[in-house]
Amino acid sequence: MILYIKNIDTRQDCNKPWEHLLEQYPALVEPIRESWNDPSSFVRKIYMITPTKTRAEQTPDLTRLAQTLYLIPNLFWIVVEDEPQVTLRLRRLLRSFHLPFIHLNIATPDYLKPTQNQSTWRRPRGVFQKNIGLQWLRTNTNKDEDALVYFADDDNTYHWKLFQEIRKVQSVGVWPVGLVGELLYERPICLNGRVHSWFHYMYRKRKFPTDMAGFAIHLRLIHHYSTYVFNVSATSIAEQESQILNTMTTIDQLECLANNATKIYVWHTKTQSMFLTSIERLRNAGMKYDLVNQL
Template sequence: MESNHYCCIIYKIWQFFIRSLYLICHSRIILVFGLLFVVWQSYNNFEAQKELYRLARESLEAIRADLITLKNIHEPLYVHVPPSAETCSCASEYNKIGNVSSDYPTIYTITPTFARPLQKAELTRISQTFLLAPNFHWIVVEDSPNKTSLVTNFLAQSGLNYTHLYAPTPSKHKPGKNEPKWKHPRGVEQRNVALRWIRANLNERHNGVIYFADDDNTYSRHLFQEIRKVKRVGIWPVGLVGGLMVEGPICDKVTKKVTGFKTAWATNRPFPIDMAGFAINLQVILEKKNAEFSYKTLNGLHENHILRQVTTREELEGLANGCTKVYVWHTQTSTPDLHAEKKLEKQGKSTNSVIEV
């Protein structure tokens, strides 16, 4: 009996020991699995946070890019080039242009435009260059009794800082059906409306330069660096105009003063230069309150009419490397032959009835 009693005690001790060992092992297994679960969850959370961070960063970068576009690249813009790569001159120049100081003069560019098959194509071409010019304000004036949807939509999507105006040319100053277009000047009303807008909205506190940029010209990005240098009235050569490869000023190599002009048409003009070949400081336009274009001026002499009101030959500032570089061309894109389109229009099957061209 006594031996059975001892065996029973030993069995109970052994049972307690085994049960304790089982519970200890079981709890450790649970603990290990718990730790593994926590690590797994932490990893998933980390990956999720990393993905959210990436999406947030991309969203912020997209917002910043939109803001830069809307502000007309007023923020410094940098084109990254790896240190190991050779920096090309184009990237260096673009960085230099994009990082101008905020106190640089704003270029107020006046562009008259009128409805025609090439209108949107011309505006698109020149706007791509204008996007490279920081501190740029585009004043587009339509020769129309109201703002057209084509130009309105185009400007809204251009990415440029702009003002959209309209001013129809009086019917008496428009060419008749069989009358040559060159007999009646274009852009007089539109340029004057733009000048009146400038005088009504800007004052002596604004730092700017006025430039007249027709929509049928071709512009180099380098031109805008020259325009910013204008103190009162700056002048430079223009390509493919006046029957010459280059028409424009001749400058002294040392003083940069204008000493003469290269010209073949109306050589007795006081300022034998194309509309694209000069710019006027904003303060001069504000000082000369009555300086405008006139319908009484013969076609081809409008540059002389406005320049005679604001400057003299002696005051002209020869730019573009001493008047030796051409940064603007009077290209005048030829009107396309749309005879097939006219036939379709008569049949009511125009190709651009639902597509804006």
């Protein structure tokens, strides 16, 4: 095996490490320059709503997402925790990222949580949290602001170019989402910038067969449809996207982005739940630690 190691001149002036880093890895410059030099970046704010819940994988998921957001100017992160009270652990984590954010909370009722032997997709997730995010927007933003709203799961994977596409949205924009619906991708099939049909497999009767990560909405629509909230019924599986889109737009009005919906810039990845030894077994072994709050 041959390993390539870039030669580093130890005689370099170590007082300018950032400049030297860009010299060694010039590819770093491109997303930063393209994102931050785009005039729309500082005109059109993105409000991103992210539901999140306490679990062992929460900190690494949010850390990965935050490090993508460093590349995105003029983005405000609305993080809504699935807890009866905001946790200081999550508040400290969010503050450590030094990103513009608001930390909200609301607990999902027990009757809407999946049972021990039930798959998570059997219950609508993040519904109460999204509704609190919408409520915050209507209370704390101006209905005339030229801004966009995007719903982002904490364990999805986002290319920095996705946010450039979001800033092109005039009303409601759509694009492909990878690794979703038992397919490599779902996507709108577009002709001349408008949706002609959809490529999808699961839940065939959906009016808007897209994932929550596959669209963004102009803020004025969130204000205009001021009474809209996501249906929290346990029977609304796979219908959350169709509910909001059917309320705020029509298929004919959807804007096809990401090169006429041919480029994938977001993937519905899902962090696998880690097997962790129970507190009881650790106690029996003479060990004690907090499974979530230790670090």
